[in-house]
Amino acid sequence: MAEIMAAMPVAVLILAPDNRVADANPRAEILLNMARSAIVGSEITRIIRIDQINPTFDLWHSDKPLAVYDILLHAGRTVSLRADVMIAPLGEHEGWRTVTIHTQSLAQKIGGRRTAGGTRSAMGAAAILAHEIKNPLSGIRGAAQLLENSAGEEGAPLTRLICNEVDRIAALIDRMQDFTTERKLECQPTNIYPVLDQAIQIASAGFASGVKLVRHYDPSLPNALCHADTLAQVIINLLKNASEALTDTAHPQIRIETAFRHGVSVMLDEGKGNAVLPIEIAVIDNGPGVPAAIQDDLFNPFISGKSGGQGLGLALVDKLIRDMNGFVEYVRDKDLGESIFRIMLPMGTRE
Structure with a gap:
């Protein structure tokens, strides 16, 4: 275990059930600017101090995996920094958790991308x-x-x-x-399934007529807090993007999946607190994937992996999802040979 922690490229802390740090790797010592002997035995709230977190959001007392993106924190003796904090239960050891701190915020890549860029x-x-x-x-x-x-x-x-x-x-x-456009979207609790079905119907009747479209829906999914027309536009853009990537694929297929995910949260701009994002929508295709050279900048304007592409479709998707206080990310499942565009949205109330 110690060798694995030492080899980790990010800061890792092991938390005991009483929220005291039981172990820390060398990366954590560097990040916190503290020796391991000073870290071990300290309460986590003394090591990592978070000012912006919603008081009702108990980060350190949960038995479920948590991911908080793009959060401002004070770590050890270092100055304030933005990072992503991931907390996960430690195997079969009840009450024990691992805490990983990613200082190069993933939110800059998955939907917390700021309009200042x-x-x-x-x-x-x-x-x-x-x-x-x-x-x-x-x-x-x-x-x-x-x-x-x-x-x-x-x-x-x-x-x-x-x-x-x-x-x-x-x-x-x-x-x-x-x-x-900087207009504020009027987001409302929305059953996303009619929205998804409308987008799929448009795709199947037009640009994706030669592609097999598969629905994998979670029937118990609660409403999402979103703008229905904007979400439809986003899904159509992603379906079109996926269908264009399947031009040379022998058996083209796009899967639209939904799921409820615990423990995903992002910080909102201008000190508005945090947003919990449990509603997941995934658009998955079996195409060749995005070239590695542009993956980090995929959601920036004028970046495209397609010949003759304008590089505006995914940038617009990113902006619209952020306007709904959500985020979007791209990942490649190399084992299955699939490209995944994953959207996370806030939850609305049940009707």
Whole structure:
């Protein structure tokens, strides 16, 4: 056990049932800026102090696995830092737990991505493009249509090409403008299954008509706190993304799964506390997966693994899910050869 802990690339603490630290690995000593002898025997609340956590959310007295993403904490003698804290029961030892601290916050990769980065840049670019380019485009298209009437058979294909390219650029700008909206979504307790079924119906009748779509639903899933139309847009985008990835797959299949997950929480912006996210929606395909080189930046604007891709679809998915206080992540199951886009949302009240 000691050798395994020493080899762990993240800070690991072992908690006894009385919430005192029973062991700590070298990474924990470095993170906390404390010797192991000073850590062992101390109460966990003296070692890791969390200011932002909701008082009703008891992080240290739970027998279930917990994951708190992007949390501000004071660790040992170090200054404040943002990290992800994972707590899990220790095998068959009742009351014992492991605590791992990931200082390079995973939330920056899975949906806690802040608008201060690439998305905010895209928002500014979209506003400028809409104002400076879109209006002249309508004039160019109108002129091309007038030319088409007098161009004859030889010139008609060129004028149609102009119109098609103008329409393509205008559509791209429309998609970019989705980043400029800062309106607050009115989220309500929602039965997500009609929303999912609507998105699947649209996909099966159009872009995913040649793909086998499989539903694996948890029948006891409670309502999610979300915006139904926005969630439908997100699921359609993910289904389209998955279907495009299956072009060269012999037996293309997309699975839509739901589940209830305990112990997943993220910190909200601007000191609004934490949000518990137990509602899971997964869109899973058996395609080749996202190239490793772009996985860390997959949800940033203008990042795409598809030839000719604009790199806006997944960035928009990320923004819309964050607008609903959720997060989205991508993982690759190498053993099963599957790509998984997982959405976590807050729970609403039962009807």
